[in-house]
Amino acid sequence: MVAVARHGDSHEGAARRRRAVSERPLVSTLVLNWNGAHLLPDCLATLAKQDCPAHEIVVVDNGSVDNSAAVAARYPARWLPMGENLGFTRAYNRAVHDAKGELLFFVNNDMRFEPDCVSRLARVLTADDTLFAADPTQRSWDGARVIHGRTRFVPGSYHDIVVPPWAVEYTAAAAGPVEVPWGCAGSLLVRRDRFEALDGFDPTFFIDFEDTDLCWRAWRRGWRTVYVPDAVLYHKVGMSGDEYQHLIRGVARGQVPKTWFRRRVSYHTNLLRFGLKVLPARDAARLAAALAARAAWHVTRRNLKVALAIVLAFVANARRLPDTLAARRRVAGGARHDHRALLERFTTS
Incomplete structure (x- = not known):
């Protein structure tokens, strides 16, 4: 069982926290795309090389008019057209109905992944039945810096407050898997049953705070989010x-x-x-x-x-x-x- 650092944790109840999903759960990676033909090769090529034993790749297309479909056809990925641009939350909510996996990995199309990224996330998420989501490390495209790491609250003011009286730091370090208030929906692995129990993303959040809202609602239910520092991807921030x-x-x-x-x-x-x-x-x-x-x-x-x-x-x-x-x-x-x-x-x- 993978240990997840959390405040006040103990060995009591460890048996209760053991995995409730199957031993080798299928992971559905849902790649959101809109006219991203130039971005898909890096993304899909590295997803195709994941060492995860049970993994499907689904390109969720928001009505692209470029040659994204032709590019996606070069890779072991399923093409799922939305027919129009539904934005982030509505497209993902609809795509979940067509996904086959017990675990859902929501990702942007402007990312590339280390070969063990998905398996590391899945290993942590399925080891503890109190978990809802697992959040990887996002590094800059050249790997030089962390652009998304451990999320935590820091003192804030009216200029940057998110949850009174706190602002949020998104790049804190961690030595191992550690509980966080929420993860980044641009690369978030979740348990499907709990995502559906929460009715998915709030569709009124086109962009910004949809992940905060989702993970906060999960935590109120008793389902935690964990940051997994050694699950690594690289992100062309702002390109998708x-x-x-x-x-x-x-x-x-x-x-x-x-x-x-x-x-x-x-x-x-x-x-x-x-x-x-x-x-x-x-x-x-x-x-x-x-x-x-x-x-x-x-x-x-x-x-x-x-x-x-x-x-x-x-x-x-x-x-x-x-x-x-x-x-x-x-x-x-x-x-x-x-x-x-x-x-x-x-x-x-």
Whole structure:
């Protein structure tokens, strides 16, 4: 059994934590793609060389109009067309219905993988029945630096707060597998049964905080996420999905600020929805106050587009508040663990 470091852990209950999935579970790697023909060769070639004994590769295509299908056909991968661009969360939720595996590995198309990446993640995830997800190390494309490692809370201010009063550090080191509050959905291995029990990704999170929301809901159910430092991949950060493609077209037309503005609206909208959906009322109010203070600060600095992005995030959340409150009741109804306990586990103090 692989040992996962966690606060207050002991040998008591070890038998209960042993794997509930099969001895050699099938892993379905779901590669999200949108016009990524130039990215797929590195991704699919290294996935095809994984030493995982039971592994299928599925290219989840969001309506590409390039030659992605022809490129994918060169590799042992199944082509799963969505027919249109459903974004990140909706495409993955739909693809899960066609996946065959007990374990699901969500990955971006702008990654390449060490040959033992999938097997190391699966080994840790299946060794402990209290786990929901396993998160690998992401290194820069040249391997020179870690761009995603151990996630933990650090002291924050209204400029960078995520869960009051904490900001988040994403690149902390770890000597071995260690529990974290959430993993990165761009490369996350999860147990299928628990992903489905959680109703998958929240489809309103097009991009940003969909992984935070998912893993937080899992933890409230008693299902933990673990960071596995020796499972390694390399990431061309920012190269996947239509966000990058829109940016390139924006540069050509001199419209980078517009593209950036949409992303800032999305970021703050999803952060606020996450808070309203899963945080205790007091902390949700503190998060809203911090975002309001952030907007006011940008007004004083004449950064009016940033301030407007935050204001529009409040407007968007006001419009869908009934849906958010209904989701909040569902999260609370299945909760086994208290929010405060999660914060206490992962702070740096």
